[in-house]
Amino acid sequence: MTSPGAPAAVTGLAIVGGGPAGMAAARLAVDHGADVTVIDEQPRVGGQILRQPPRGVEVTDWLPGAVYRNVRRTLAEIENDPSVDWRLRSSAVALLPQGNGHGVELWLDTPEGLQAVHAQTVLLAPGCHEQPLHFPGWTLPGVMGAGALQSFVKSQQLVPGRRFVLSGSHPLQLVVAEQLLRAGAEIAAVAFTQRPWAGLRLLATPMVALRAHRQLSAAAAAMWHLRAAGVPVLFGHSVVRARGEESVSAAVVAPVDADGHPDLRRAREFECDRIGVCHGFRVSSELARQAGARVAWSTRRGGWLVAHDAWYRSSVDRLHVAGEITGMAGADAALEEGRIAALGALRQIGAIDAAGAEALAGPVRRRLARLHRFADVLTRLSAPPGNLAAHLADDETLLCRCENVSVASFDRAVDDNAFIVTADAAKLLTRAGMGLCQGRLCGEQVARRLERRRGLATGAAGALHVNLPVRPVRLGAAVGDED
Amino acid sequence: MSMRIEHNVSRPPPVQITVDGAEVEATPGEMLATALLAASRTVFWRDASGRARGPFCNMGVCFDCLVEVHAGGGQPRRVRACLTPVVAGMVVTTGAVEGP
Ligand SMILES: Cc1cc2nc3c(=O)[nH]c(=O)nc-3n(C[C@H](O)[C@H](O)[C@H](O)COP(=O)(O)OP(=O)(O)OC[C@H]3O[C@@H](n4cnc5c(N)ncnc54)[C@H](O)[C@@H]3O)c2cc1C
Ligand code: FES
Numbered sequence: 398m399t400s401p402g403a404p405a406a407v408t409g410l411a412i413v414g415g416g417p418a419g420m421a422a423a424r425l426a427v428d429h430g431a432d433v434t435v436i437d438e439q440p441r442v443g444g445q446i447l448r449q450p451p452r453g454v455e456v457t458d459w460l461p462g463a464v465y466r467n468v469r470r471t472l473a474e475i476e477n478d479p480s481v482d483w484r485l486r487s488s489a490v491a492l493l494p495q496g497n498g499h500g501v502e503l504w505l506d507t508p509e510g511l512q513a514v515h516a517q518t519v520l521l522a523p524g525c526h527e528q529p530l531h532f533p534g535w536t537l538p539g540v541m542g543a544g545a546l547q548s549f550v551k552s553q554q555l556v557p558g559r560r561f562v563l564s565g566s567h568p569l570q571l572v573v574a575e576q577l578l579r580a581g582a583e584i585a586a587v588a589f590t591q592r593p594w595a596g597l598r599l600l601a602t603p604m605v606a607l608r609a610h611r612q613l614s615a616a617a618a619a620m621w622h623l624r625a626a627g628v629p630v631l632f633g634h635s636v637v638r639a640r641g642e643e644s645v646s647a648a649v650v651a652p653v654d655a656d657g658h659p660d661l662r663r664a665r666e667f668e669c670d671r672i673g674v675c676h677g678f679r680v681s682s683e684l685a686r687q688a689g690a691r692v693a694w695s696t697r698r699g700g701w702l703v704a705h706d707a708w709y710r711s712s713v714d715r716l717h718v719a720g721e722i723t724g725m726a727g728a729d730a731a732l733e734e735g736r737i738a739a740l741g742a743l744r745q746i747g748a749i750d751a752a753g754a755e756a757l758a759g760p761v762r763r764r765l766a767r768l769h770r771f772a773d774v775l776t777r778l779s780a781p782p783g784n785l786a787a788h789l790a791d792d793e794t795l796l797c798r799c800e801n802v803s804v805a806s807f808d809r810a811v812d813d814n815a816f817i818v819t820a821d822a823a824k825l826l827t828r829a830g831m832g833l834c835q836g837r838l839c840g841e842q843v844a845r846r847l848e849r850r851r852g853l854a855t856g857a858a859g860a861l862h863v864n865l866p867v868r869p870v871r872l873g874a875a876v877g878d879e880d
Numbered sequence: 881m882s883m884r885i886e887h888n889v890s891r892p893p894p895v896q897i898t899v900d901g902a903e904v905e906a907t908p909g910e911m912l913a914t915a916l917l918a919a920s921r922t923v924f925w926r927d928a929s930g931r932a933r934g935p936f937c938n939m940g941v942c943f944d945c946l947v948e949v950h951a952g953g954g955q956p957r958r959v960r961a962c963l964t965p966v967v968a969g970m971v972v973t974t975g976a977v978e979g980p
Contacts, residue, residue, distance in 0.1 A: 451909030538934030
């Protein structure tokens with residue numbers, strides 16, 4: 398692939414990701430006179446929590462809940478601002494820091510083809526995606542992320558199935574189940590891997606004021622509503638198999654212990670046409686890694702998190718980060734992080750002096766510290782059992798759904814090649830992680846499976862190397878035509 | 881089976897698209913994945929072993945919502961249906977009818 402031909406458009410601050418972090422940063426930077434470009438692959442800004450309906454589709458009372466209040470205010474303050482250079486339906490596929498204070502070149506894959514943008518400085522706010530669960534049948538049509546189901550409701554105003562089973566460890570699944578129910582779906586069951594007391598014990602700690610935690614109180618209200626509607630909410634259970642020929646026809650649900658080991662003799666089958674899995678999130682740090690930014694592993698806080706200083710500067714010159722890619726902390730925290738990162742970027746391009754930035758950052762940092770404490774409780778509460786996927790997957794389960802690599806063939810290859818000790822080497826050997834999603838769905842399981850077979854510590858197998866472009870550009874007539 | 885929410889929602893008039901040779905009504909601007917699910921299509925493509933595949937992430941990550949879109953006589957393009965808005969007259973081929 399060659400660099401895009403046309404000369405690069407020039408901007409002050411390029412923001413990748415128009416979610417809460419990116420929107421709040423854009424507002425603050427524009428208010429300080431910076432030239433701002435916002436890049437997002439969705440047709441409208443808002444990010445994952447505010448996936449908006451298509452223009453032309455009008456929804457009365459769209460997302461009325463308190464959890465959406467702050468982010469919706471920020472959305473209203475920025476979405477129609479003509480001073481921002483909006484690059485929607487455009488994926489940032491490469492970041493090329495020019496060194497010596499010469500800024501960063503970005504490559505964008507747009508409906509009009511590949512384009513380049515040259516920015517004095519870049520803020521990466523690409524958010525996260527859902528953590529999948531590798532269980533027998535997980536590639537059958539009808540198995541989706543719970544957040545994926547939710548985005549069909551929120552944005553597309555579609556009930557994306559008839560009868561649903563939700564299974565996971567994250568309280569978001571209660572909110573999703575309730576939204577589906579209200580929209581007219583049947584909910585066959587909601588299964589939590591945790592035993593009820595595990596969560597209740599945490600909630601009983603004096604540090605946590607449940608009512609002050611919007612996400613948890615929304616989940617508690619949803620639970621009440623689901624139970625009142627007669628929906629079974631099971632604790633200490635997980636989906637263990639999706640049944641069906643061409644798409645889902647049933648979910649097999651069984652008790653699981655604290656390590657994730659299922660008791661299949663006590664399995665139950667629920668007839669359904671969709672299964673939503675909800676095990677929390679993995680941060681989208683692929684662009685940061687491609688640009689060489691330092692990352693550190695955290696299972697609980699979202700995977701390979703991008704390291705940063707107090708101004709949310711990454712280890713790469715002129716590359717700032719904000720929102721979930723610095724560690725899962727929720728949408729309100731993403732707003733505040735976006736503001737601090739914007740102040741850091743404005744300092745860098747000389748649009749604000751150090752004292753001015755410090756004065757504005759003070760109250761933001763105080764609000765953020767409080768939100769980070771809440772986030773810590775939520776991530777502790779929603780951690781899945783350590784080895785759930787390892788216990789659930791059978792020989793035929795696909796470890797890598799892009800390259801069709803089964804668990805059995807991966808294990809065999811790894812056992813036959815004792816010198817393989819990194820996730821990258823296992824990828825080259827087996828092709829697991831080499832497909833179109835670039836290992837975003839399987840990379841973690843590739844590493845964990847390798848580490849288990851080698852007796853290595855979690856994280857010892859390292860992160861998958863991220864190649865440029867980070868998304869396949871111009872999917873051609875043949876899949877995999879990556880140019 | 882999926883259904884569009886009607887309560888509190890107003891949509892522009894529907895347009896026609898063609899899916900595997902059949903005429904399907906869709907809302908302009910909604911994602912192709914939405915139009916296909918609403919038309920009871922769950923198999924979007926088949927992998928090298930002939931296994932049925934469909935959308936998993938609904939946000940552009942998994943590439944399991946791939947379909948072919950034929951536009952104005954040129955080569956068909958493989959697109960992610962969850963990131964591709966519906967345009968009147970689109971001609972779409974899914975993996976539903978192909979054998980392994
Ligand atoms: C499917 C899903 C559903 C969720 N639902 C909820 C919810 O209901 N409630 C809740 O509290 N939290 C929810 N979350 C968590 C949520 O992501 C955060 O709370 C919040 O949206 C994070 O804000 P952010 O700005 O960090 O990232 P995001 O909101 O994720 O915004 C990132 C944006 O960057 C864009 N992007 C990413 N990579 C690129 C690229 N390479 N090029 C161009 N654009 C790119 C994305 O399209 C996205 O719009 C959900 C997460 C997911 C994945
Ligand atoms: S559903 Fe995952 S890329 Fe479209």
